[in-house]
Amino acid sequence: MKRPPNPLFPLQDLNPSQRDAVTTVDGPLLILAGAGSGKTRVITYRIAYLLQERNIPPYAIMAVTFTNKAAGEMRERVISLAGREGRMVWISTFHSACVRILRQHADRMGISRHFTIADDSDSLRIIKGILKEMNVDERVLPARRVSYLISRAKNALVEPEGMADLGEVRRDHLMEKVVLAYGHYEERLRASQALDFDDLLFFTFRLFEGHPDIRDNLEDILQFIMVDEYQDTNHAQYQIIRHLSARRRNICVVGDDDQSIYRWRGADITNILSFESDFPEAKVVSLMENYRSTGHILKAASCLISRNLGRKDKELRAVRPDGLKVSAFAAVDERDEADFISATILDLMRREGFAAGDFAVFYRINAQSRAIEDSMRRNNIPHAIVGGVRFYDRMEIRDTLAYLRLILNPADWTSFERVINAPARGIGKVTLEKIRSCAAKDAPPEKAVLEALKSVKITKKAASALSAFLETMGGLRDKVQVQALDELVVSVMDDTGYLPALQSEDTEAARNRIENLQEFLTVVHDFLEISTGVEESGSDTLSAFLDQVSLVSDIDSWEDKGSAVTLMTLHMAKGLEFPVVFLAGMEEDLLPHYRSQGEPAELEEERRLCYVGMTRSRERLFLTLARRRRIFGQYDHTHPSRFFSELPDENVELHSESAFPILGLTGRGGPSRIPSEGTIAISEFHYEPEPVEGEETLLPGTEVSHPMFGVGQVMGVEGEGGDARITVYFPKGGKKKLIAKYANLRVI
Ligand code: ATP
Ligand code: MG
Numbered sequence: 001m002k003r004p005p006n007p008l009f010p011l012q013d014l015n016p017s018q019r020d021a022v023t024t025v026d027g028p029l030l031i032l033a034g035a036g037s038g039k040t041r042v043i044t045y046r047i048a049y050l051l052q053e054r055n056i057p058p059y060a061i062m063a064v065t066f067t068n069k070a071a072g073e074m075r076e077r078v079i080s081l082a083g084r085e086g087r088m089v090w091i092s093t094f095h096s097a098c099v100r101i102l103r104q105h106a107d108r109m110g111i112s113r114h115f116t117i118a119d120d121s122d123s124l125r126i127i128k129g130i131l132k133e134m135n136v137d138e139r140v141l142p143a144r145r146v147s148y149l150i151s152r153a154k155n156a157l158v159e160p161e162g163m164a165d166l167g168e169v170r171r172d173h174l175m176e177k178v179v180l181a182y183g184h185y186e187e188r189l190r191a192s193q194a195l196d197f198d199d200l201l202f203f204t205f206r207l208f209e210g211h212p213d214i215r216d217n218l219e220d221i222l223q224f225i226m227v228d229e230y231q232d233t234n235h236a237q238y239q240i241i242r243h244l245s246a247r248r249r250n251i252c253v254v255g256d257d258d259q260s261i262y263r264w265r266g267a268d269i270t271n272i273l274s275f276e277s278d279f280p281e282a283k284v285v286s287l288m289e290n291y292r293s294t295g296h297i298l299k300a301a302s303c304l305i306s307r308n309l310g311r312k313d314k315e316l317r318a319v320r321p322d323g324l325k326v327s328a329f330a331a332v333d334e335r336d337e338a339d340f341i342s343a344t345i346l347d348l349m350r351r352e353g354f355a356a357g358d359f360a361v362f363y364r365i366n367a368q369s370r371a372i373e374d375s376m377r378r379n380n381i382p383h384a385i386v387g388g389v390r391f392y393d394r395m396e397i398r399d400t401l402a403y404l405r406l407i408l409n410p411a412d413w414t415s416f417e418r419v420i421n422a423p424a425r426g427i428g429k430v431t432l433e434k435i436r437s438c439a440a441k442d443a444p445p446e447k448a449v450l451e452a453l454k455s456v457k458i459t460k461k462a463a464s465a466l467s468a469f470l471e472t473m474g475g476l477r478d479k480v481q482v483q484a485l486d487e488l489v490v491s492v493m494d495d496t497g498y499l500p501a502l503q504s505e506d507t508e509a510a511r512n513r514i515e516n517l518q519e520f521l522t523v524v525h526d527f528l529e530i531s532t533g534v535e536e537s538g539s540d541t542l543s544a545f546l547d548q549v550s551l552v553s554d555i556d557s558w559e560d561k562g563s564a565v566t567l568m569t570l571h572m573a574k575g576l577e578f579p580v581v582f583l584a585g586m587e588e589d590l591l592p593h594y595r596s597q598g599e600p601a602e603l604e605e606e607r608r609l610c611y612v613g614m615t616r617s618r619e620r621l622f623l624t625l626a627r628r629r630r631i632f633g634q635y636d637h638t639h640p641s642r643f644f645s646e647l648p649d650e651n652v653e654l655h656s657e658s659a660f661p662i663l664g665l666t667g668r669g670g671p672s673r674i675p676s677e678g679t680i681a682i683s684e685f686h687y688e689p690e691p692v693e694g695e696e697t698l699l700p701g702t703e704v705s706h707p708m709f710g711v712g713q714v715m716g717v718e719g720e721g722g723d724a725r726i727t728v729y730f731p732k733g734g735k736k737k738l739i740a741k742y743a744n745l746r747v748i
Contacts, residue, residue, distance in 0.1 A: 009052055010081070014038070014045060021252075021285040022046045025054060025224065028245075028279035031254040032272065034316035035301070035615035036292030039254040040575060043226050044074050046252065047089055048081035050224055058088035060223040062244075066232065068093055068556040070575055074228075090222075094237050095197060098204040099547050101218070102195070108211050109203055114408045114543060116194040117550040121393070122414050123147055123185075123196045130184045134177065141174045150182045154198035155234040155266030157205060160186065191442045193411040201236035208243040215243050223250055229574060230255035230275075234266040242278070249279065257312055258305045261571060261609050263602075273312070288315050290615075292577050294323025297621045300651040301614040307646050308604045326614075326652040328586075328644065329624045330660040333635070334368070337626040338375035340657070341582050344622065345381055345565060348580060356382050360566040360578040362613045364591045368584060369567050376565065386568040392549060396502070396513040397520055401549065403492045407476050408542055416445035423501035425465040431458055446470055472496055480538040485545060486524045488538070493517060523549075570613045581617035583610070586625040587638040610643050623652075627660055627699065639700045639716050661703070663713050663729060704728060704745040709736060 011019050018038050021031050022045045033039055043063055050056040065071045071091045078086035090097070099117070106113045118126070127150075128143045153163045160182040164175060189196060195203060208215040225245050227233065230253035233241070245251035253275060260269045276282055290298050295318040302316055331337035341361060348354045361372055369385055376383040391397060399422045402415035409415075421427045434456045439448035449466050452458060458466070472495050479491050493499040499517065502510045527545050566578070570591075585591060592606035614621060623644070628635045644652075645664045654665045702714045712730035717740075719725055724740040738745070 009049060010045075014042070015287075015289055017285055017287050018042050018045070021287070022049050023053075024283055024285070025050060026250060028249050028275075028282035029252040030272075030275045030279075030282050030284045031252070031287065032256070032284065032312065032314070033254070033287035034256055034290060034314045035259060035612070036290040036298075036577070037287035037316065038289075038291060039256070039287065040070075040074070040228055042287070043228055043252070043254060044077045045081065046226065047074075047078045047091075048086065051078075051082040051085055051089070056223060058085050059090065060221060061226075062090040062097070062222050062224070063092075063226040064094055064097065064228065064241075065091065066093065066229040066574060067553055068096065068551065069553075070228070071096075093551070094233075094240070095200050096547075096551050098200040098240070099551065101204055101207065102200065103543070103547075105207055105211070105214055108214065109207055111190070111195070111203075112193045112409060112411065114193070114539070116192065116405045116409045116412045116415065117200070117547065118189060118192075118194045118196045118414060119550060120147075120197070121398075122194075126188050126414060127181060127185055130181050130188065134181065134184075136177055136181075141177060146178055146181050149178050150185060151198050152266050153182065154196075154202050155236050157202060157236050157239060188413070191411065192413040193409050194414065198236070201234075201240065205236055205239050205243070208240065216247075219244055219247055223248060224252070225250065226252045226254070228254055229259075231257050231260040231269060231272045232262045232267040232574075233271050234262075235268055235271075236266075238268065238271045249281075251279070256314075258308070258314070258608055259574065259612050259615075261574070261605060261612055263605050269310070286314065288317055289319050290316050291319050292618055293318065293615060293621075294320045294619055296322050296325045296651040297614065297617050297619075300326045300621075300647050301611050303648045303651070304607060304614070304643060304646050305611040308607055310601070310604055323619055326621045326623060326647070327655045328652055328662050328665050329622060329655040329658045330640065330662050331624060331626045332628070332659050334371040334585075334626045334629045335375065336659065337584060337624050338371040339379075340624060341372060341584065341622070342375045342379040342381055344582075345580075346379060348620070354580060355563070356565050357563055358579040359582070360568070360573070360576070360580070360616065361582040361584055362568060362570045362573050362616070363584045364570055364593060364609070365585075366569060368590075372567060372584065376567075382564040383567055384564040386566060386572055391516070391519070392552065394513075394516055396498075396516055399498065400489070400492060400517065400520060401546070403476070403496060403498075404489070404542060404546060406473065407480060407492075408539060408546070410446055410473075410477075411442075411444040413445050419496070420445075420469065423497050425469065425497075426459075426461050427465055428462075431462045431466075434458060446473065480542060483538065485528060485538070485541050486521060488542065489521060489524050570609045573613055573616050577616055577618055579618045580620040580622075581613065582622045582624060583613045584624050585629075586610075586623045586641040586643065587629070588641055589638070590629075591641050591643070607643065607646075610641075622655070625662075637699060661713065663700075663715060702747055704747055706730065706736075706738075706743065706745055712736075 011022070014022060015038075018041070021029065021042045025046070031039055031042060047061055047063060050061055051058060063074060065074055071093060075086065075089070075091050078089060078091070092100070102109070102115070103113055106115060124143055124147050127147050128138070131138060131141065131143055131146065160179055163179045163182055189199070222244060225241065227241060241251065253272065255272045257269055257272055260267055260272075263269070276284065293301070298316065298318040305311070329340055331340055345356075345359050349356065363369060363372070366387055373383065373385060392401070399419055402418040405412050406415040406419065417432065420432065435445070435448050435452045438451040438455060439445070449470060453463055453466060476488070476491060476495060479488055483491060499514070502514050524545065527548060531541070531544060591610055592603055596602035596606045625640055626638060628637050640662050644662050649665065652665060654662055700714050700716050703711060704714060705711050706728070709730035712728040715727040715729050715735070717724050717726050726738050726740055726743060726745070727735060728738060728745070729735050
């Protein structure tokens with residue numbers, strides 16, 4: 001029954017295509033549209049519309065987002081549109097949704113309901129152990145590579161036996177070893193009642209395949225499913241979605257193929273491109289207005305991305321006025337680049353009233369953040385780095401979590417091995433080996449300890465420590481049901497001797513660790529405050545807490561308080577927006593990253609990454625590079641990113657203080673700029689262009705003159721000395737490759 005639209009529902013907040021997408025709720029719907037066109041907004045309004053206008057109960061709606069943070073924001077927005085009912089809508093990431101499903105039905109899969117979620121470093125640790133047992137030299141086959149290949153296989157829903165058929169693995173001449181390691185790794189996880197991140201998806205898929213009744217029940221409840229950032233789903237996620245929407249087909253996916261940036265993690269861009277063949281009856285809506293960025297920014301980004309061949313062409317018009325041109329800046333080195341960013345931020349705050357929270361600095365790799373962070377610190381600019389060493393990765397936090405996991409899941413070998421000698425109890429590798437050797441297949445660690453105490457020779461000291469450990473763990477398990485979670489955590493810290501050991505250490509490092517443990521208690525308190533309290537028992541509360549901690553991603557721990565400049569990698573920038581954006585390190589080998597340069601498909605992914613970064617910006621966009629950069633303590637000359645030459649001149653200009661020109665860009669910058677205070681003088685590093693005498697190495701960007709071709713600009717130099725091959729761009733003669741000693745070039 002169709003009811004007249006509720007006059008209160010704010011459909012006027014949407015343009016006609018968005019409105020069409022929001023009100024089309026039956027049948028499959030694909031929203032394929034460019035950056036900033038309101039895709040996420042459409043999902044949010046659509047949920048509110050289903051609740052308010054169609055009277056759909058909240059538990060019948062599921063929305064999947066890319067991060068927990070995005071899920072939280074979407075929930076807030078839905079609540080503000082549709083009221084408190086919005087709280088009950090199932091909005092989460094794929095991984096969180098799978099954990100929830102698996103905790104309910106684990107027994108059907110033959111695993112404990114209290115399975116542990118092994119994170120990436122747990123996985124790596126297990127794989128390292130396996131490779132060692134297999135006598136595989138890590139220099140020949142690094143654990144990281146094995147872990148990566150296993151993860152790719154799992155995301156493609158491939159078991160060890162089928163792995164040999166995966167193209168990527170086939171190319172690896174050590175394939176047999178990888179397949180073997182994958183098999184062992186699975187056994188090890190199962191014996192520990194543990195699932196890694198990829199298993200969360202894989203097991204959910206298997207659950208649906210093997211137990212149609214569970215899938216059908218879920219499908220009966222979930223009438224409407226929506227997926228944001230669909231372009232970055234992998235095969236496992238795709239199959240899960242297909243299962244959940246197989247009968248009702250009320251599936252709405254939104255995405256932008258130009259923003260697919262997780263290929264390296266198994267994201268499959270064809271999922272979005274083939275939606276129409278999966279669901280031939282699908283309605284397709286495109287959104288063509290960009291509400292986020294000013295005209296110059298949008299035009300520059302659109303022009304860049306149009307270079308990609310593997311994409312659907314999309315029209316995207318700026319709703320906002322042109323604004324200022326995108327500004328490009330070439331710094332002397334990474335410190336100079338960072339100081340430019342700081343100075344520009346201070347200037348914009350002072351003169352134009354921007355707040356620190358309005359700025360974001362994006363970079364390709366985490367290592368770039370150090371110079372930027374240093375400069376911000378020197379300039380007293382409040383800043384927050386998202387990523388890097390995470391709170392939950394600190395040793396003392398991991399140790400505490402391992403104890404908590406072991407309390408719930410006594411089969412968890414990884415956690416057991418982590419804490420058996422933390423704090424030091426005199427239980428070394430040898431004792432641990434003995435314990436392992438006593439373990440029957442799939443025996444939990446504490447049973448193995450009991451066996452070991454009975455049957456093998458263990459030093460007296462170690463034996464009494466082991467007995468005490470067993471007793472402590474038993475005591476803690478009793479406490480789970482009677483103590484509140486925060487009390488339990490304090491018990492873990494005290495009863496295990498962990499906190500007392502730190503207290504008696506009395507060093508700066510130990511004090512730091514104690515502070516972190518206190519902070520951890522704050523995390524527990526926060527959890528208790530916001531958790532809905534629906535968990536019935538102490539172990540359910542603990543389990544829910546551990547799930548939440550396991551699933552926080554870097555971006556989730558970032559608090560957007562509006563009072564600090566945000567520093568993050570480009571990969572994390574998806575879906576976000578900031579008034580002012582800096583994209584640092586626009587250099588060849590960094591963006592595009594050197595590993596991507598061999599393969600056209602990977603180069604296109606780098607271009608998309610650059611596009612994602614540019615389109616986060618609402619009003620100002622700065623693209624910066626350093627003409628030399630310190631890598632592993634050594635300075636290396638860099639070349640401006642090829643992406644500069646793909647940007648339209650009308651929308652991008654060289655910043656007036658740029659230390660160097662950038663090929664293809666006009667503007668007032670030039671080699672004459674005196675570097676700002678605090679940077680190393682150019683001359684110290686012979687950066688001033690010198691006359692070429694056949695033997696000098698030229699720097700890209702230098703203007704030179706040639707007897708025949710006239711004035712040009714050096715684009716790149718290969719080799720050194722007189723035999724160096726210099727590529728020069730001459731406006732009159734085009735691109736020429738010249739040999740230094742014969743070229744007769746003069747620096748202007
Ligand atoms: P991305 O591709 O980066 O994920 P998106 O397509 O999801 O972007 P949104 O984040 O939903 O876009 O919207 C971008 C910005 O434009 C937001 O600030 C949003 O509030 C605003 N916006 C979207 N549609 C409208 C509209 N019809 N009227 C006013 N503002 C809008
Ligand atoms: Mg979005």
